[in-house]
Amino acid sequence: MARIIGGIGTTHVPSIGKAIAEKKYQDPYWKPFFSGFDYVHGWLAREKPDVAVVFYNDHGLNFFLDKLPTFAVGAAGEYRNEDEGWGIPVSRSVAGDPDFSWHIINTLVADEFDITMCQDMLVDHAVTIPLGLMWPGESWPVKIVPIEVNTVQHPLPSLKRCLALGRAVGRAIEAYPRDLKVMVIGTGGLSHQLDGERAGFVNKEFDQLCMDKLIGEPDELARYSVHKFIELAGAQGIEFLNWMAMRGALTGRVAQVHRNYHIPISNTAAATVVLENKPLAGLKAA
Ligand SMILES: [Fe+2]
Numbered sequence: 563m564a565r566i567i568g569g570i571g572t573t574h575v576p577s578i579g580k581a582i583a584e585k586k587y588q589d590p591y592w593k594p595f596f597s598g599f600d601y602v603h604g605w606l607a608r609e610k611p612d613v614a615v616v617f618y619n620d621h622g623l624n625f626f627l628d629k630l631p632t633f634a635v636g637a638a639g640e641y642r643n644e645d646e647g648w649g650i651p652v653s654r655s656v657a658g659d660p661d662f663s664w665h666i667i668n669t670l671v672a673d674e675f676d677i678t679m680c681q682d683m684l685v686d687h688a689v690t691i692p693l694g695l696m697w698p699g700e701s702w703p704v705k706i707v708p709i710e711v712n713t714v715q716h717p718l719p720s721l722k723r724c725l726a727l728g729r730a731v732g733r734a735i736e737a738y739p740r741d742l743k744v745m746v747i748g749t750g751g752l753s754h755q756l757d758g759e760r761a762g763f764v765n766k767e768f769d770q771l772c773m774d775k776l777i778g779e780p781d782e783l784a785r786y787s788v789h790k791f792i793e794l795a796g797a798q799g800i801e802f803l804n805w806m807a808m809r810g811a812l813t814g815r816v817a818q819v820h821r822n823y824h825i826p827i828s829n830t831a832a833a834t835v836v837l838e839n840k841p842l843a844g845l846k847a848a
Pocket residue numbers: 574621688750751801
């Protein structure tokens with residue numbers, strides 16, 4: 563059976579893609595951020611996941627404001643990137659796992675999540691930058707199931723709904739009969755706002771609260787309305803919805819094993835968190 567080994571939350575700011583291309587790992591501006599991935603590289607080398615389920619928001623590459631699903635699941639054998647207009651290099655493609663995707667899609671719809679299913683899907687920097695941060699080498703050793711969450715065009719799904727989506731995805735993963743080691747990724751955030759009177763807004767105290775509560779009290783975070791969350795985290799800080807879905811998919815006993823927080827990258831509070839997921843049954847027996 564498939565097993566959920568843990569989750570990673572990470573920022574996906576476009577300028578990170580340019581810094582990766584220019585190998586600015588030791589640059590004084592970038593080092594505090596990139597060094598937060600040293601632990602991640604060791605964790606991934608030890609755990610060796612087969613598949614990553616990636617909760618992210620599209621920024622106009624595959625979906626635009628005219629047609630924007632609240633939740634969409636990829637079911638392609640390959641996911642391409644294209645020029646997004648951020649001045650970052652076009653990424654290599656990412657391998658998919660259509661059989662696993664269709665299992666998740668079927669299970670979600672049976673679980674009353676009326677998602678959009680995509681057999682052809684471009685993935686943008688919200689997917690490719692996290693993969694480039696986690697596996698900085700020449701190839702990416704995982705297949706992905708991308709799950710898009712609308713954090714762009716209001717009305718947005720609630721934190722509670724995204725947590726529930728993640729939980730449904732977690733149940734789907736654990737019901738998959740193939741022996742797979744599955745990791746879950748949530749990208750975006752943390753606090754930031756790109757436009758308007760509060761452009762440049764970050765909220766370190768609230769970011770810390772979110773990362774703390776995410777570990778063992780995600781339902782408390784789910785009480786925030788979308789608008790209250792935006793007031794506290796900025797208009798684009800609501801990308802945290804992807805982190806909520808990631809956390810929901812961790813079905814066992816969850817422990818944080820790594821956290822890095824750094825202000826700013828571009829005008830964003832950058833964070834990287836690794837959460838391990840241990841089976842409840844195994845803990846009871848221990
Ligand atoms: Fe974003």
